[in-house]
Amino acid sequence: MNSALSGSLRKFEYEKYASLIALVALFAIASILSPYFLQLQNVLNILRQVSYTGIIALGMTFVIISGGIDLSVGSVAAFVGAVCILTLNAILPIVGNEFLAVTLAILAGLAIASLCGALNGILITRGRIAPFIVTLGTMAIFRSLALFIGNAGEVRSNSNLFGNFGMNSVAMVPVPVFVMLILAALLAVTLNQTRYGRYLCAVGSNVRVATFSAINVDRIKFLAYTLTGFVVGVSAILLSSRFNAVSTSNMGMAFELDAIAAVIIGGTPMTGGRGTVWGTIIGAIILGIINNMLNMLGVSPYLQGTVKGLVIIGAVYIQRQRA
Amino acid sequence: MTDVLLKIDGISKEFSTVPVLKHIDLEVMRGEVLGIVGENGAGKSTLMKIVSGIYTPTAGRLVFEGQPVEIREPLDAMQVGISLIPQEFNLVNDLAVYENVFLGRELRLRSGLLDKKRMMERTRTLLEELEVDIKPDERIERLSTAQKQMVEISKAVAMDAKLLIMDEPTTVLTQYEIDILYRLMRRLKSQGVTIIYISHKLKEVKAICDRVMVLRDGEVICLEPTGALSEVEIAQRMVGRELSQVFPPKGEPGEERVLEVRNLTVPGVLEDINLDIKRGEILGLAGLVGAGRTEVAEAIMGVRPHTTGEILLNGKKLDIRSPQDAVESGINYLSEDRQGSGILTGFSVTNNITLVSLRRYCRHFFNLIKSSDEKAAAESHRDRFNIKTQSLDTRLEFLSGGNQQKVSLAKSIDPDPVVLLADEPTRGVDVSAKQEIYRFIKSLSDKGLSCLFISSEQEEIVGMCHRVIVMKEGRIMGSLSGDEINEAEIMFLATGVRESNGSPAPVN
Numbered sequence: 111m112n113s114a115l116s117g118s119l120r121k122f123e124y125e126k127y128a129s130l131i132a133l134v135a136l137f138a139i140a141s142i143l144s145p146y147f148l149q150l151q152n153v154l155n156i157l158r159q160v161s162y163t164g165i166i167a168l169g170m171t172f173v174i175i176s177g178g179i180d181l182s183v184g185s186v187a188a189f190v191g192a193v194c195i196l197t198l199n200a201i202l203p204i205v206g207n208e209f210l211a212v213t214l215a216i217l218a219g220l221a222i223a224s225l226c227g228a229l230n231g232i233l234i235t236r237g238r239i240a241p242f243i244v245t246l247g248t249m250a251i252f253r254s255l256a257l258f259i260g261n262a263g264e265v266r267s268n269s270n271l272f273g274n275f276g277m278n279s280v281a282m283v284p285v286p287v288f289v290m291l292i293l294a295a296l297l298a299v300t301l302n303q304t305r306y307g308r309y310l311c312a313v314g315s316n317v318r319v320a321t322f323s324a325i326n327v328d329r330i331k332f333l334a335y336t337l338t339g340f341v342v343g344v345s346a347i348l349l350s351s352r353f354n355a356v357s358t359s360n361m362g363m364a365f366e367l368d369a370i371a372a373v374i375i376g377g378t379p380m381t382g383g384r385g386t387v388w389g390t391i392i393g394a395i396i397l398g399i400i401n402n403m404l405n406m407l408g409v410s411p412y413l414q415g416t417v418k419g420l421v422i423i424g425a426v427y428i429q430r431q432r433a
Numbered sequence: 434m435t436d437v438l439l440k441i442d443g444i445s446k447e448f449s450t451v452p453v454l455k456h457i458d459l460e461v462m463r464g465e466v467l468g469i470v471g472e473n474g475a476g477k478s479t480l481m482k483i484v485s486g487i488y489t490p491t492a493g494r495l496v497f498e499g500q501p502v503e504i505r506e507p508l509d510a511m512q513v514g515i516s517l518i519p520q521e522f523n524l525v526n527d528l529a530v531y532e533n534v535f536l537g538r539e540l541r542l543r544s545g546l547l548d549k550k551r552m553m554e555r556t557r558t559l560l561e562e563l564e565v566d567i568k569p570d571e572r573i574e575r576l577s578t579a580q581k582q583m584v585e586i587s588k589a590v591a592m593d594a595k596l597l598i599m600d601e602p603t604t605v606l607t608q609y610e611i612d613i614l615y616r617l618m619r620r621l622k623s624q625g626v627t628i629i630y631i632s633h634k635l636k637e638v639k640a641i642c643d644r645v646m647v648l649r650d651g652e653v654i655c656l657e658p659t660g661a662l663s664e665v666e667i668a669q670r671m672v673g674r675e676l677s678q679v680f681p682p683k684g685e686p687g688e689e690r691v692l693e694v695r696n697l698t699v700p701g702v703l704e705d706i707n708l709d710i711k712r713g714e715i716l717g718l719a720g721l722v723g724a725g726r727t728e729v730a731e732a733i734m735g736v737r738p739h740t741t742g743e744i745l746l747n748g749k750k751l752d753i754r755s756p757q758d759a760v761e762s763g764i765n766y767l768s769e770d771r772q773g774s775g776i777l778t779g780f781s782v783t784n785n786i787t788l789v790s791l792r793r794y795c796r797h798f799f800n801l802i803k804s805s806d807e808k809a810a811a812e813s814h815r816d817r818f819n820i821k822t823q824s825l826d827t828r829l830e831f832l833s834g835g836n837q838q839k840v841s842l843a844k845s846i847d848p849d850p851v852v853l854l855a856d857e858p859t860r861g862v863d864v865s866a867k868q869e870i871y872r873f874i875k876s877l878s879d880k881g882l883s884c885l886f887i888s889s890e891q892e893e894i895v896g897m898c899h900r901v902i903v904m905k906e907g908r909i910m911g912s913l914s915g916d917e918i919n920e921a922e923i924m925f926l927a928t929g930v931r932e933s934n935g936s937p938a939p940v941n
Contacts, residue, residue, distance in 0.1 A: 299801075300799075303801050303802055306800060312777060312780070312788060315777045315780065316773075319773075321774075322734070322756050322768055324756045324789050325788075383777075384779060
């Protein structure tokens with residue numbers, strides 16, 4: 111009895127660190143396979159590349175813990191990016207001050223993004239429609255709205271300042287990576303040490319128990335989707351700043367898949383009820399390293415999807431073995 | 434009428450070493466209607482599940498039409514001609530009525546494809562015989578509960594069974610549908626079909642059965658022609674057991690009414706429920722399965738839609754729309770369905786205990802949880818409730834049922850409620866944990882907690898409660914207090930032998 115208990119505890123610890131162990135192993139393999147891998151510039155590049163979907167995956171972690179899913183994140187990113195730049199171009203001549211205009215446009219983008227998430231949340235909680243269906247619908251809607259306001263083409267910003275901040279670094283660390291780490295730290299505390307985080311896990315574990323435990327289930331779920339909308343906004347603004355433009359047909363394509371993959375590889379079960387924020391970050395970085403490795407080894411880009419797919423399936427398979 | 438259709442020969446059944454049936458011998462005669470009665474947990478359903486192949490017996494054998502039969506799964510029972518209408522529905526919601534009736538033995542055309550036309554026709558005839566207005570191609574999920582029951586009955590009849598077992602078939606039926614069912618049963622009987630009829634409702638047993646068998650604690654207490662026993666005699670045989678000394682002495686409740694429930698009604702579920710609980714009082718809520726006791730608690734907690742009526746706490750009217758409202762007012766619920774709505778098996782002991790009361794353990798700043806406070810609270814509950822766990826961080830799935838139940842109880846009293854609705858507080862726990870739980874509830878009531886004590890075990894209702902309300906079919910049948918509280922009185926009210934305590938029936 112005692113040994114069975116401690117055995118299960120050991121299993122639990124292993125589960126907690128499995129994705130970290132995988133990351134370290136991958137890191138070691140990559141640095142052996144390619145001498146360039148460990149160069150600081152390469153590592154920073156990988157981090158920058160994964161930060162955009164990594165930020166989105168943080169919100170996705172919360173949604174998946176609640177027992178849901180959000181397929182609309184890529185479309186919302188394109189829509190918000192376009193709205194943000196169009197707003198910027200519209201108010202730049204009126205406001206005069208470029209810094210103020212950029213700030214206002216960013217705030218508008220974040221507000222719109224949060225509203226998009228809130229819309230998902232309302233439809234899921236008040237409308238009692240399955241999250242998969244709701245976000246499948248809004249995925250189509252926001253992509254189409256993005257194409258419409260951008261005439262299905264590229265939306266360029268008229269401000270150089272906007273194109274700058276996303277390329278800057280804070281103490282060597284690129285801004286998007288910095289933002290991702292700050293958000294991860296905040297959300298990890300929220301998940302593990304606040305009432306909201308505890309309730310989120312309860313809702314994802316068993317809705318009926320949560321309801322009887324005096325938890326406002328609808329509010330918890332609504333906030334998870336709204337939060338996801340907000341972080342999608344953050345990611346969209348950083349990404350459109352990087353190019354100082356938004357391609358309404360391409361931006362955010364397959365982001366939902368990368369984000370979900372990062373969450374799953376990080377060790378959050380698809381069934382919800384528990385999860386890990388730092389695991390998601392590790393999951394995103396694992397995906398980034400695999401891409402980078404395959405590029406450096408000269409593997410055809412067409413085959414990279416196969417490797418990614420195998421990693422996702424492998425990660426879930428290992429999780430199932432543990433459970 | 435004299436030959437034996439089914440012989441049950443020394444059948445015993447244990448669930449994880451707990452005996453549920455103790456060496457049952459029974460001969461069922463061809464063409465009779467045999468009633469089986471007994472309290473919840475007496476072993477009626479278990480016995481019938483053995484006969485129909487859902488359970489396999491620990492010991493003993495079955496003889497059907499003179500031949501020993503091995504019934505290892507429901508299909509075996511079907512093949513020898515035994516058909517069970519279960520207490521819980523066994524219908525596929527997404528399929529049509531006729532598809533359910535012929536599920537597993539579909540009629541086919543010569544080509545191998547399904548003969549839908551013939552199945553529909555056959556189903557239509559069956560439903561007409563039952564005098565119910567259901568279209569054969571209607572989907573099950575669109576049917577009412579009573580209609581589902583009728584489909585379940587026609588499904589069993591469609592098999593042309595020699596032995597038909599009905600486990601509480603009338604729980605969800607109205608009198609009109611019950612009358613139709615009786616006519617069908619009489620017709621089947623005249624065609625030589627044998628029926629075993631399990632029911633809590635003694636009036637029904639008297640009306641329809643030739644013989645009645647009383648089961649108690651897994652043993653046959655008596656088997657007599659129905660005419661030889663009165664309803665009261667049957668009820669007494671169902672109960673007849675001494676109270677053992679497991680209950681603490683009853684405390685003295687206060688005078689002031691804490692919880693008042695006025696005209697609580699949920700259409701089709703509860704009708705005009707009135708009750709009040711005084712300070713420090715334990716009010717029992719008794720009744721048979723399906724009487725509506727859990728529904729009373731759920732309606733008070735605000736999870737039943739379309740609830741009307743008034744709930745007052747210390748004379749103040751409450752507007753409860755969700756469990757949140759109820760908990761904030763000081764009313765907490767201990768669920769009968771531990772894993773389904775009570776505890777989170779994936780959460781640690783601590784996190785379960787503080788789930789309802791989490792607000793207390795949070796800082797104002799960002800609602801950060803003060804984990805040391807949380808841990809201290811969990812520790813004090815562990816000591817007080819004697820919860821056996823390796824650590825407070827252990828997930829609840831690794832705890833035994835009794836310890837899970839103690840955690841569930843700790844969880845519902847951690848917010849310091851004024852009123853506790855305890856629904857089957859000792860379900861699925863062993864005797865020593867039961868005793869501990871009785872003592873916790875008693876000590877809480879000594880400190881002023883008002884408790885609604887819902888239980889299917891009459892013994893603990895009698896042992897624990899100051900007053901008892903007995904329900905049947907969503908209504909209050911009567912209330913008992915002081916010396917009136919005994920198992921026989923409760924059974925009279927619960928089975929409808931006596932309508933209220935105003936008109937005493939003769940007791941021998």
